[in-house]
Amino acid sequence: MDNLAKTIMVTTKCSAGCVHCPFSSSEMKNLSLSVERIIFLMESSQEELVILSGGEFFEYGQLTHLFEKLKMKSIKKFRIATGNYIPLNSYIQELRNLQNLDGISIGTDTFRDNPDQWINNLRLLQTKHIPYSLTFTLIKKYPFFLDFFLAVLAHYTLKPQFIYLRVDEDSLIAKKDEIQKLKTYFNATPFIEDIIH
Numbered sequence: 001m002d003n004l005a006k007t008i009m010v011t012t013k014c015s016a017g018c019v020h021c022p023f024s025s026s027e028m029k030n031l032s033l034s035v036e037r038i039i040f041l042m043e044s045s046q047e048e049l050v051i052l053s054g055g056e057f058f059e060y061g062q063l064t065h066l067f068e069k070l071k072m073k074s075i076k077k078f079r080i081a082t083g084n085y086i087p088l089n090s091y092i093q094e095l096r097n098l099q100n101l102d103g104i105s106i107g108t109d110t111f112r113d114n115p116d117q118w119i120n121n122l123r124l125l126q127t128k129h130i131p132y133s134l135t136f137t138l139i140k141k142y143p144f145f146l147d148f149f150l151a152v153l154a155h156y157t158l159k160p161q162f163i164y165l166r167v168d169e170d171s172l173i174a175k176k177d178e179i180q181k182l183k184t185y186f187n188a189t190p191f192i193e194d195i196i197h
C-alpha cells in the first residue's frame with residue numbers, strides 16, 4: 001500500500017489510546033500540518049493516490065478549512081484514514097461533497113472498546129454510499145476478537161471496498177488461524193497484505 005499511495009499525516013493527535021500504538025504515548029508531541037502544507041504535499045506527490053491520516057484525521061484542528069480545500073475539483077484522489085471512534089454524523093455531508101474522495105480507510109483497533117459506535121459509523125457510510133475499506137493490524141501480543149467482529153459484520157451485511165491486512169512477523173505463525181478466517185470470510189473482497197517490520 002505504501003508503494004501505491006502517499007501517506008500524509010495531518011496530525012499526531014489521537015485520543016483513542018490503543019495500547020500498542022505510538023500515537024498513544026505521552027511522549028508523542030502534538031503536531032499538525034497547516035492546511036496549505038497538506039494541499040501542497042498532495043499536489044506535489046508523484047503517487048496517484050494520497051492517504052490523509054493521523055494520529056486521527058477527525059481530530060485535526062482545522063477540519064472545516066481543510067474540507068473546503070479538499071472540495072476543489074483539481075485535488076488529487078485521496079482517502080481518509082480514521083481509527084473510527086469519533087461519530088461521523090456531523091461530518092457526513094462534508095464527506096459526501098468531496099468529489100475526489102476514494103473512500104474512508106477504517107481501522108479496526110478501536111472496535112473492541114466501543115463496538116456500537118464503531119459499527120454505527122460503518123452503517124452510516126454504507127447508507128450514504130461513501131465507500132470504505134477495513135484495516136486490520138494483527139500484532140501477536142494484542143488480542144483481537146475476530147469471531148465477534150465477523151459476526152457483527154455479517155449481521156449488518158457490511159461490504160468494504162477492500163481489506164488491508166497488516167501483520168507483524170511473529171503473528172504470521174501465531175495468528176495464522178485468524179488470518180485464514182479473515183481471508184475465508186472476505187474471499188470475494190480484494191485483499192492487500194503488508195508485513196510490519
Ligand code: SF4
Binds near residue numbers: 017054084109
Ligand atoms: S486509533 Fe489508530 S492512531 Fe489512534 S491510537 Fe488507535 S491505532 Fe493509534
